[in-house]
Amino acid sequence: MCANILPTDITLASQNADPAKLAAFEARITRGEKIEPGDWMPAEYRKQLVRMISQHAHSEYVGMLPEGSWITRAPNLRQKLVLIAKVQDEGGHGQYLYHAAETLGATREEMIEALLNGRAKYSSIFNYPPLTWADMGMIGWLVDGAAIKNQTMLAHCSYGPYSRAMVRICAEESFHNKQGKEMIYRYALGTPKQKAMAQDALNRWWWPTLMMFGPHDSDSPNTPQLARWGIKTKSNDELRQEFVDETIAEAHLVGLTIPDPDLRYDEASGHWLIGKIDWDEFWRVVNGDGPCNKERLAARNKAHDDGQWVREALAAYAHKSKSAI
Ligand code: BYC
Secondary structure (H helix, E strand, O other): OOOOOOHHHOOOHHHHOOHHHHHHHHHHHHOOOOEOOOOOOOHHHHHHHHHHHHHHHHHHHHHHHHHHOOHHHOOOHHHHHHHHHHHHHHHHHHHHHHHHHHOOOOOHHHHHHHHHOOOOOOOHHHHOOOOOOHHHHHHHHHHHHHHHHHHHHHOOOOEHHHHHHHHHHHHHHHHHHHHHHHHHHHHHOOOHHHHHHHHHHHHHHHHHHHHOOOOOHHHOOOHHHHHHOOOOOOOHHHHHHHHHHHHHHHHHHOOOOOOOOOOEEEOOOOEEEOOOOOHHHHHHHHHHHOOOHHHHHHHHHHHHHHOHHHHHHHHHHHHHHHHHO
């Protein structure tokens, strides 16, 4: 159970559910059992999972775009191969996650439709532009580092298909994270120009990465219910703090400066305390007015339209194969 969450805030939309079934369901979660697709579950548990897993799948899908835009500009063949492999992994993660949401009754068509027409959310971070090659390292180090923090927690979640998808995804994400760290460390310890590129990328990606963890716990309406049902086992602020403590140590190791004039180490708690996050910026980006929201949706819509003939060909082939039996 997340330490910062007050269970009294919970409003159960499943109040109408059979109390005996609800009690048995919650007892299973308390015992640490996984809930599987055919099992009884409250309607609100299903709804929360579809919301979260589909947003997560969209994030992987849209998340291919910033890095994909640098594949043709990679400085050498090794870097190009690594980046192609990474972007391909993200596409695969989206597939595992859409499948996990389908086990709850969501259809692929309705999820994709919600993404393409801008109704669905996806992670705010992918609405920021990668401006230099150093950003490819910074995304691996910071963005994948933050994603791993969150996803390692979700690997312990109560819903079987989501937790198992997370185990596989985290293994691949740690490769992405190492790729980013290797690159940023080399730049930070390299020529003055390389070091300046790494610092510039850190300056631009630091705050948006901290926003990835979501609003403060006091402003996070979904957390109490997700925590009660073992979907979240740590809160947004707990994960953000763990990330901050680990990442600041790594940045200092290679002489990079965290772009936060209010940052200070608190001896009493043993934690780094950060300055104020710009939540106005966060909500602007989440609500569609970030630097790249329109570009990202246009790119996904174009890819969807360009793939129409492939979907039609597959459907025609499936129909033909079925009639031949
Ligand atoms: N961006 O009550 P809260 C990757 C929304 S991809 C946008 O705290 P919750 C990668 C939230 O949805 C990995 N929206 O929500 C890929 C909610 O709105 P709704 C991405 C956000 O669910 C390619 C409202 O704010 N990871 O690694 O308890 C290349 C209130 O928030 C954000 C995931 O998707 C945000 N940052 O907690 C490289 C993880 N934060 O839905 C890398 C799965 C909050 O009520 N998701 N909102 O209208 C989660 O763990 C949780 O959903 C969150 C939010 C921690 C994100």
